[in-house]
Amino acid sequence: MAGERGPTDLLAGLDPEQLAAVTAPRGPVCVLAGAGTGKTRTIVRRIAHLIHAGHVSAGQVLAVTFTARAAGELRTRLLALGVPGAQARTFHAAALRQLRYFWPRVVGDQQWDLLDGKLRLVGQAAHRAGVGTERETLRDLASEIEWAKASLVAPEDYPAAVARARRETPVAAEQVAKVYAAYEAAKNAARQLDFDDLLLHTAAALEEHSAVAEEFRDRYRCFVVDEYQDVTPLQQRVLDAWLGRRDDLTVVGDANQTIYSFAGASPRPLLDFTRRFPEATVVRLERDYRSTPQVVSLANRVISAARDRPAGSRLRLIGQRPNGPEPxxxxxxxxxxxxxxxxxxxxxxxxxxxxxxxxxxxxxxxxxxxxxxxxxxxxxxxxxxxxxxRFFARQEVRQAMAALRKACGDPPEGELPAIVRGLLEPFGLTAEPPSGGKARERWESLLALVELAEELVATDARADLPRYANELEMRAQAQHPPTVEGxxxxxxxxxxxxxxxxxxxxxxxxxxxxxxxxxxxxxxxxxxxxxxxxxxxxxxxxxxxxxxxxxxxxxxxxxxxxxxxYGLIPDNHPTARIAATRQRDTRPVMGRAMTPVRYCRVCGDKLIGTMPTKLGRCESCPSDLDQSLLDRLREWRMERSKALKVPAYVIFTDATLLAIAEQRPADRAALVAISGVGATKLDKFGPEVLSVIDAATRSGGL
Missing domain, CATH: 3.40.50.300 (P-loop containing nucleotide triphosphate hydrolases)
Known part of the structure; x- marks a missing residue:
């Protein structure tokens, strides 16, 4: 196959850190990979190196990631490296494949159907629980059920779990729990599974059936997990069930890119990897090949201001590209x-x-x-x-794929890109693009299919129409579309x-x-x-x-x-607007700008800590709190939280109410200047808060 490489070629062009990750021995390996540092390249080279070096066979490797697109990209790159046998799937796709195989032994009867979507059953459950069934509400309820299952939280434990997490709920937590329980009951009665059930049942099958676990672990010996900072407790449970007592595991992640906590993801397994595997090889990838030094510098300044960065997440990117324009x-x-x-x-x-x-x-x-x-x-x-x-759901793409499949029976002669272009001309692929509108969108989609044929030929000299049609089918299943101009x-x-x-x-x-x-x-x-x-x-x-x-x-x-x-925009920039009131301090510290600094409105000293910053004064400075106003604000907040069916802190936290009661803002500008009062809350609650303050003033309460 064109593009196939031997063990030596696989190591060519790697930087020292990438080389260390690729050639690390079998066993636990943790790759802390910053943005743009070539983590996907490192992953596929490591898999290919292990296979070519004889450490493991291709069929014994299972690589998992979190999106179908990322899994498709891994498969494409592995194919180009001459290792098509290695499995690269999402957690859910891998679990579905395994569950279908083991179902007859684990359950013994006809396999349950997979739900296309859960809104219909959530709607029925919400109706039974006396909760609103507006489409937006149902979506929020479905998201809460997904979070609970991903976090291994049962319906009866949901209220306590969201209270611990200080999670905002669409309706009262007790009502969500009722909907969750009713949804599970209806789903099980209909003998159906949702996507989270795929993981739950797969983990249970391996945990509770030793023969099933033994067969699976005999088949798969080596595991690779991409984007490990996004793993949920449920996905970690599945991974643990896959591994058993083995440790042939490579994880790749960046805690600085943890952005899915709302869905149950946690960087904790990544950060605790060396505690679980003390002998693990740890490699840090910090050379950024994606962005210019100017972009890299800004990225480093953004993340260095974070207050909760554990030691294992402190990757500092080092730009490798030539200089470019300033942001x-x-x-x-x-x-x-x-x-x-x-x-x-x-x-x-x-x-x-x-x-x-x-x-x-x-x-x-x-x-x-x-x-x-x-x-x-x-x-x-x-x-x-x-x-x-989605690209593969577009009418012209579905029509084109049908025509390409039909032509595979007696494919025309010639080069693959030319064959594809000829087959797509009847669907609107003209020599010149239309001027605009829907016709242009249709043309762009068809052209993307031709360009994909050109890419396939470049990586596989034996590529023909059947191989190309198969590639399209695989991409459609993985939702890995080609690039479309726009x-x-x-x-x-x-x-x-x-x-x-x-x-x-x-x-x-x-x-x-x-x-x-x-x-x-x-x-x-x-x-x-x-x-x-x-x-x-x-x-x-x-x-x-x-x-x-x-x-x-x-x-x-x-x-x-x-x-x-604040602290990112250059001081001489027109938008910096550095106020004479010293709202922030931009003196350089260790070669970089300081994070925003606020000052006490009483003594003028710098404020340190969350509560002083929110109150606008040092804790030791005298408070001018009016307890009567604070009580009125709390009563108002309680009424609004009941009306909106959300926890009181969602309206305003205790600290924000305390700051309002101390500072007594008289207008919108003064109110929005208080930490914790953003533009959205100002729009939603500002007039009411100002009315409470005004009423207290007129009644002599202030």
């Missing part, structure tokens, strides 16, 4: 203006030669995409919304694992980054910081950060740029 910062009056400015800059990049597919606009929540879709459309710039319609619009979470030449990080205001509901929870705030870090590290060369002071055109400009940007 840019821009403040706008409103979101439409911000979107138009971004679209104009994208047009400049495209005119200068940057491919559309190498540009991304990243935001915190999907609702932010609309204004950017409109701005790009006005300039006739094609775009793709990641998380929208600017990518995606959430920061959806951007994980991807990279572009140019990245625009937009909407960077408090209340969005960090998200409003993270306020009052230090761990949640730090996860939001890691999310920004992930966004920064997606950029290879061009990086732009921007924010808008108002949501709507002509609206009041009361927003504040994200707190994460």
């Amino acid at each position: 840019t910062y821009a403040e706008h009056d409103d979101e439409p203006t911000e979107a138009k400015a971004v679209a104009a800059r994208i047009k400049d990049l495209v005119d200068a030669g940057t491919a559309l597919s190498e540009i991304a606009v990243l935001y915190r929540v999907n609702a932010q995409s609309e204004v950017y879709e409109q701005a790009l459309a006005e300039l006739d710039i094609p775009y793709l919304v990641r998380g929208g319609e 600017v990518t619009l995606a959430s920061l979470h959806a951007a994980k694992g991807l990279e572009w030449d140019a990245v625009f990080l937009v909407g960077l205001v408090d209340g969005t980054v960090p998200i409003q509901h993270a306020d009052g929870d230090d761990a949640a705030i730090e996860e939001e910081r890691r999310l920004l870090y992930v966004g920064v590290t997606r950029a290879r060369e061009h990086l732009a950060l921007s924010w808008a002071l108002s949501r709507t055109e002509g609206g009041k400009r009361y927003r504040r740029r994200s707190r994460f940007l």
